[in-house]
Amino acid sequence: MRIAPSILSADFAALGAAIATVERGGADLIHVDVMDGHFVPNITIGPPVVRSIKRIAKVPLDVHLMISDPDRYIEAFAEAGAAMMSVHVEVSPHLHRTVHAVQALGVKAGVVLNPATPAGTLEDIAADLDFVLVMSVNPGFGGQTFIPRSESKVRAVRALLDRVGNAAPVAIDGGITAGNVARVVAAGARIIVAGAAIFDAPDPERATRELKAAAAGGVTSPAAR
Ligand code: DX5
């Protein structure tokens, strides 16, 4: 079980402090939301900021590319220090090439599904993936409400990966709280991304710890924790 706080909801003028805080709370990854104002209606950060974060973060960086042309930027984000990188299936016509390009740079490759994108689109790439990220809100903003159907999407993706013999983890991103995390974990999610539930809390260190504890409650087999 890994908790990946999304810095989208952190104070961008104090990212170092924000990251140190959630690391003290037990963050396993730092989730970095990259938005281009084209694929999604918001604009966030690029490789220079990732490079700076990389210098201070103790845990690996999970870079979520919400951009129209990910192929153009994969190398830059890898050089900046991404340990994991995910691209959206909706903007990747040559997904097999893209996934292998990420892996060739020594970065774990993930594919992201928007809420309206079926798990089945991954059928022919499932065996190649290092992780799958299921969006449980429409990407672009932090602090949105969890879309309930995402729970069955997590199950469907887990089943698909299992069918091809791939133990790669399923990640969930959007609207996750201490109140709903156990359900998505029970459905098969093993990387939990959370922004508002952590950084909008009065004590983000404690919120990270509590979210992790709540997530562990969703694991049925103790060995899987
Ligand atoms: C949404 C981003 C998410 C977002 C999650 O477009 O991909 O990573 O930061 O934030 P919350 O947990 O606030 O929904």
Ligand code: ZN
């Ligand atoms: Zn994200």
